[in-house]
Amino acid sequence: MNFNDTEIVSSIMKDSGWEVTQNVDEADAILLNTCSVRENAETRIFNRLKHFENKFKKRKDKSIVGVIGCMAERLHEHLLNLQHTVSVVIGPDEYRKLPQMLEQASSGNKGVAVKLSKVETYDDIAPLRTEGVSAWLSIMRGCNNFCAYCVVPYTRGRERSRPLLSIVQEVKGLHEKGFKEITLLGQNVNSYKDEGSKATFDALISEVAEISKSLRVRFTTSHPRDMSDRLIEAVAKYDNICKHIHLPVQSGSNRILKKMNRRYTIEHYLGIIEKIKSSIPNIALTTDIIAGYPDETIEDHQATLDLIKEVQYAGAFMFKYSPREGTKAFAEEDNVTEEVKIERLNEIIQLQNSIAKELNSLDKGSTLEVLVEQPSKRNPNEWMGRTSTNKITVFPNEHKKYSAGDYVNVKIKRTTSATLYGEVVEQ
Numbered sequence: 122m123n124f125n126d127t128e129i130v131s132s133i134m135k136d137s138g139w140e141v142t143q144n145v146d147e148a149d150a151i152l153l154n155t156c157s158v159r160e161n162a163e164t165r166i167f168n169r170l171k172h173f174e175n176k177f178k179k180r181k182d183k184s185i186v187g188v189i190g191c192m193a194e195r196l197h198e199h200l201l202n203l204q205h206t207v208s209v210v211i212g213p214d215e216y217r218k219l220p221q222m223l224e225q226a227s228s229g230n231k232g233v234a235v236k237l238s239k240v241e242t243y244d245d246i247a248p249l250r251t252e253g254v255s256a257w258l259s260i261m262r263g264c265n266n267f268c269a270y271c272v273v274p275y276t277r278g279r280e281r282s283r284p285l286l287s288i289v290q291e292v293k294g295l296h297e298k299g300f301k302e303i304t305l306l307g308q309n310v311n312s313y314k315d316e317g318s319k320a321t322f323d324a325l326i327s328e329v330a331e332i333s334k335s336l337r338v339r340f341t342t343s344h345p346r347d348m349s350d351r352l353i354e355a356v357a358k359y360d361n362i363c364k365h366i367h368l369p370v371q372s373g374s375n376r377i378l379k380k381m382n383r384r385y386t387i388e389h390y391l392g393i394i395e396k397i398k399s400s401i402p403n404i405a406l407t408t409d410i411i412a413g414y415p416d417e418t419i420e421d422h423q424a425t426l427d428l429i430k431e432v433q434y435a436g437a438f439m440f441k442y443s444p445r446e447g448t449k450a451f452a453e454e455d456n457v458t459e460e461v462k463i464e465r466l467n468e469i470i471q472l473q474n475s476i477a478k479e480l481n482s483l484d485k486g487s488t489l490e491v492l493v494e495q496p497s498k499r500n501p502n503e504w505m506g507r508t509s510t511n512k513i514t515v516f517p518n519e520h521k522k523y524s525a526g527d528y529v530n531v532k533i534k535r536t537t538s539a540t541l542y543g544e545v546v547e548q
């Protein structure tokens with residue numbers, strides 16, 4: 122989501138005559154787009170700001186430094202007081218003010234703009250995209266769910282959806298430009314609703330899938346409470362809707378889910394998983410898990426491990442609980458010790474990795490369609506791409522026979538918990 126926001130910001134800046142540079146030393150302005158979901162994300166930004174402060178001590182011509190995004194929204198003017206290097210602070214709904222505020226900052230006027238909007242979706246702004254295979258596309262902004270631990274509803278405001286027609290138009294444009302894969306984004310994509318036609322997410326994704334058979338469609342993140350049968354049917358029906366569903370569960374314990382205000386039970390969640398698995402063969406499921414939530418007992422933790430075993434996730438984002446000021450959970454005592462949090466998190470990671478390894482090994486011997494992305498990090502003669510199930514697949518490409526954006530069929534020879542390795546077979 123922040124990648125896509127950065128593209129929107131770059132577009133706003135470009136329209137005012139600014140240019141993007143990858144070289145910090147030649148930048149007139151440096152914008153840090155930030156996340157507040159966990160403390161760790163914010164610590165990294167503070168370290169980066171410290172780094173700039175030290176760098177500027179040695180220089181006469183200082184760049185303007187701006188903090189944008191969720192941290193700007195959460196800390197607003199405190200950021201100016203905490204960090205003297207920062208002169209512009211802009212929240213997620215005020216990006217249109219950036220050029221004007223940078224102008225003011227260059228004549229010495231620091232500024233803060235953090236008003237949240239009920240309507241801003243930047244619908245009329247064409248994000249400045251740099252890479253030509255996969256594109257991110259925010260179809261909605263904000264969140265109304267107020268999970269007890271989560272800062273997002275406070276930093277990104279109320280949920281609002283972009284009009285269906287303009288999303289479909291944007292995807293058509295991306296397809297014409299040669300993009301091969303688009304990911305529809307939202308904090309809760311499956312509660313998408315077009316205000317005019319009242320169309321829901323299943324209708325939107327079906328229309329997007331109809332644009333071209335050669336365009337892959339992905340979506341994230343879905344909330345288990347809003348997972349409709351119609352959406353599951355759409356994923357099953359269209360070959361080009363990728364066979365991967367990210368469905369964050371957070372915990373395997375009903376008691377903890379209730380405290381988290383997730384508004385579903387494990388029984389409901391498993392019911393959806395069952396429906397998905399029976400309607401879509403070869404679907405890959407992934408999830409998010411929080412370890413060490415306030416009051417989490419060893420039995421609650423065990424319930425999470427049991428759930429992971431039962432569902433058999435292809436992958437998971439696994440986190441330690443991080444108290445966020447202003448949320449409902451912040452008022453509770455963060456009473457699982459750091460040591461126990463780490464122990465439980467490691468246990469979850471270990472279990473999940475062994476399941477992913479096992480599941481990936483089942484792909485050995487099969488031939489899978491892969492969308493080619495780029496050379497692999499380890500060896501320039503080997504390239505990587507992804508399967509429809511979002512598995513990273515590495516294959517030899519010595520004479521650059523295959524280019525980014527090609528579809529190839531890869532016969533899988535070897536697998537690990539994170540990667541499939543194979544060779545392209547011509548068909």
Ligand code: SAH
Nearest residue numbers: 158270271308342369409410440441442443
């Ligand atoms: N809207 C999405 C993603 C939200 S943030 C969703 O509801 O799934 C991504 C993930 O960060 C969450 O799913 C959750 O697992 C994790 N997260 C959010 N707040 C957290 C906190 N305070 N501590 C630890 N993990 C958190």
Ligand code: SF4
Nearest residue numbers: 264266267268271273
């Ligand atoms: Fe946060 Fe819950 Fe909204 Fe996801 S659904 S962004 S976890 S409040």
